[in-house]
Amino acid sequence: MTKSFVERRVRKKLVHQGRAVAFRVDTVRMPDGKHATREFLDHWGAVAVVPFLDPKTVVLVRQFRYPVGETTWELPAGKLDKGEKLLSCLERELREETGYTAGRVRPLIAYWPTPAFSNEVIHIYVADRLKPGRMSPDEDEFIEARKVPFKTALRWAQNGKIKDSKTVIALMACAVKGLARAPRDGAKGKRAARA
Numbered sequence: 001m002t003k004s005f006v007e008r009r010v011r012k013k014l015v016h017q018g019r020a021v022a023f024r025v026d027t028v029r030m031p032d033g034k035h036a037t038r039e040f041l042d043h044w045g046a047v048a049v050v051p052f053l054d055p056k057t058v059v060l061v062r063q064f065r066y067p068v069g070e071t072t073w074e075l076p077a078g079k080l081d082k083g084e085k086l087l088s089c090l091e092r093e094l095r096e097e098t099g100y101t102a103g104r105v106r107p108l109i110a111y112w113p114t115p116a117f118s119n120e121v122i123h124i125y126v127a128d129r130l131k132p133g134r135m136s137p138d139e140d141e142f143i144e145a146r147k148v149p150f151k152t153a154l155r156w157a158q159n160g161k162i163k164d165s166k167t168v169i170a171l172m173a174c175a176v177k178g179l180a181r182a183p184r185d186g187a188k189g190k191r192a193a194r195a
Contacts, residue, residue, distance in 0.1 A: 043120035047089040048077035052128040063143040098145040103129025150180040
């Protein structure tokens, strides 16, 4: 007999609605019938992209992250606007943060960064056949795009110089899937269908 772990919402309570996220304190009925409180961040999700300039070089961005008080190395990424398509967000963020546009985009992985207290999903893609352009970050973003050898970025993820989860996970996934090698002849692929 399969044991149920499902919790059912009894009451939904919005505590704060911000520009990017909301905070909720919901009451749930646990599998044993008792009630409990679940505090969590309500998030529309995000998109990140591993931009390959060539099979051995990626583009990373540096920026200061206030919650951790450090300047970080990360993939270009951004939060989805409500109802926004994944690839529309990806194209916007890649252009804004690096200046590049992608000739080809492929899905890599999607994951929950912190399912214990957030429903956020990060969708990660790989982009290549990049065409340069002008960066146009948001008014409150101070970022720098840098070309980094993939092997260096992967080493940074392994030794803790990169601590950002989406970047660590994406670089490791690219390494496991062998995406840092030159594509095989005829493996041109197509742009991913709009999600």
